[in-house]
Amino acid sequence: MSFLQHEIIQFGEYSITILNILLIVPILFVDFLLNRLWRRFVKKRDLLKKKVIKNLSRVLRGIIHLAAFIAVMRVLGVKLSNIFDFILAVLNFKLFSIAETNISLMTIIVMAIVIFIAAKLAKLMRNYLQTKVFVRFNIEEGLRLSLAKLIGYLIIIIGVIIALQGLGIKLTALTVFAGVLGVAIGFGMQSITANIISGLVILFERPIKEGDMVRLNQTIGTVMKISLRATVIRTILNEHLVVPNSEFINSVVENMSYGDIRLRIKVSVGVAYGTDPYLVREALIEAAKATEFVLDTPEPNVFFKEFGESSLNFELFAWIDNPSKRFITESDLHFEIVKQFKARKITIPFPQRDVYIKQMPE
Numbered sequence: 001m002s003f004l005q006h007e008i009i010q011f012g013e014y015s016i017t018i019l020n021i022l023l024i025v026p027i028l029f030v031d032f033l034l035n036r037l038w039r040r041f042v043k044k045r046d047l048l049k050k051k052v053i054k055n056l057s058r059v060l061r062g063i064i065h066l067a068a069f070i071a072v073m074r075v076l077g078v079k080l081s082n083i084f085d086f087i088l089a090v091l092n093f094k095l096f097s098i099a100e101t102n103i104s105l106m107t108i109i110v111m112a113i114v115i116f117i118a119a120k121l122a123k124l125m126r127n128y129l130q131t132k133v134f135v136r137f138n139i140e141e142g143l144r145l146s147l148a149k150l151i152g153y154l155i156i157i158i159g160v161i162i163a164l165q166g167l168g169i170k171l172t173a174l175t176v177f178a179g180v181l182g183v184a185i186g187f188g189m190q191s192i193t194a195n196i197i198s199g200l201v202i203l204f205e206r207p208i209k210e211g212d213m214v215r216l217n218q219t220i221g222t223v224m225k226i227s228l229r230a231t232v233i234r235t236i237l238n239e240h241l242v243v244p245n246s247e248f249i250n251s252v253v254e255n256m257s258y259g260d261i262r263l264r265i266k267v268s269v270g271v272a273y274g275t276d277p278y279l280v281r282e283a284l285i286e287a288a289k290a291t292e293f294v295l296d297t298p299e300p301n302v303f304f305k306e307f308g309e310s311s312l313n314f315e316l317f318a319w320i321d322n323p324s325k326r327f328i329t330e331s332d333l334h335f336e337i338v339k340q341f342k343a344r345k346i347t348i349p350f351p352q353r354d355v356y357i358k359q360m361p362e
Contacts, residue, residue, distance in 0.1 A: 016076065023075045031068035035061055111163045118159020122152035145210050145226070150203060153228070191244070192229065198245035199228040208248060208255055213323035215254035216247060222324065236327060256323035262295070263323045267333050270311030272347040277304055277312060283344050284316045287336040293329045295319040310351045 042057055073079075078086045091106040126148040134144040203226065208214055212223045214233070221235035231248065233241045247253075256263055271280050281302040288300035300318040307313075316337075320329050341348065 020075055024072050027068055027071045027075070031064055034064050038064075114163035115156070115159055118156050118162075121159075122155040125155060126152045149226075191246070195229045195245045198249040199226070199230075201249060202226060202231070202245055207258075208253065212255055212257040213326075214256065216243065216251065256326075261323065262319055262321055263326060264317055264319050265326055265330055265333075267316045267318075267330060267337065268305070268313065269316070269337060270308055270313045270348060271341075272349040273310075273312060275312060275346055277314075279344055280312070280314055280346060283340040283346060284314065284337065287333060287340045288316060288318045290336050290340075291318070291329060291332045293320050293322075293325045293332070295321055311349045 038057065038060060042053060073083055073086070076086070091109070092104050094102045094104055129151060130144050130148045134147065202208060208223055208226070208231070210223050210226055214221065214223060216233070219233070219235060219241065221233040221239075221241065223231060224234050224240070225232040226245075228245075230242045230244050233243055235241060269284070281304075284302045285300060288294050289296075294300060295318075298319050300316060303315045303317070305313045305315050316333070318329075318333065320326060340346075
């Protein structure tokens with residue numbers, strides 16, 4: 001019995017012993033079992049569709065939880081009139097200390113509430129700045145997004161500082177934890193830190209912005225979202241890739257929408273030897289003019305590239321006003337070139353070789 005009466009934890013005037021734990025566990029099990037049986041009963045008979053039964057089920061489950069709570073309080077020796085005192089004692093129980101400041105469950109809850117409010121306020125401020133303030137000053141969309149995110153992060157940081165100061169934790173007292181955090185970053189969080197710093201560089205320098213079409217290695221897609229750690233890219237196959245921000249800083253990235261969003265596309269084609277090259281140029285120019293998204297200015301150009309092994313090789317250059325139209329325009333150009341060549345009886349050859357036998361074996 002002395003072992004069962006051994007005190008495990010003390011909440012103010014209230015203590016919890018091993019015997020209390022052994023008695024509380026069956027109460028919680030019965031609470032879980034009764035609620036499980038009731039849910040299975042109403043679900044099996046499909047009674048939850050009735051609003052009255054649904055409300056009754058909520059009331060009954062609440063009563064079961066309340067009864068279990070009262071039973072636990074009685075096991076701990078807490079009178080009904082002292083329940084609030086017990087809850088306050090639990091909330092104010094010291095978990096650990098930071099710079100001579102006691103951290104309790106109440107402290108953590110208050111910090112969480114302040115940070116939550118700061119995050120909600122940051123979201124509202126971002127939306128307000130993007131839709132109301134920045135629009136009036138004709139700020140570019142990509143810059144609006146970057147500035148709004150930076151201001152949102154700043155509001156969250158201010159909320160954290162206010163929460164720490166309100167709890168009596170001085171920022172200068174956190175230098176020890178900052179040192180420990182620095183060691184942790186040095187050993188295990190290098191990549192995360194590099195991605196966060198790269199995210200800040202992207203937001204400030206803006207080599208890419210949301211809405212840009214980029215090519216990273218062999219992947220082509222549209223930048224959908226830029227966060228501190230990673231950037232989301234939607235590929236031309238409608239796949240969403242989460243790319244660490246350091247990839248955009250340490251790798252060569254082709255931004256097709258940087259500065260002038262117009263893009264020049266190239267289509268290579270070969271024709272049979274003996275074909276009039278001026279007729280080929282005419283056909284390619286007509287194909288470009290007949291394609292929907294090709295711009296009239298700058299005008300499309302045709303270059304006679306080389307004399308190939310089996311063909312005369314030409315290149316058609318045309319301009320489009322948006323990188324997102326690149327692939328559909330290239331496809332339409334191919335269709336139109338085949339149509340123009342067919343109308344002019346221009347042949348696109350395939351590689352072939354002539355073999356001459358000097359002497360047949362006996």
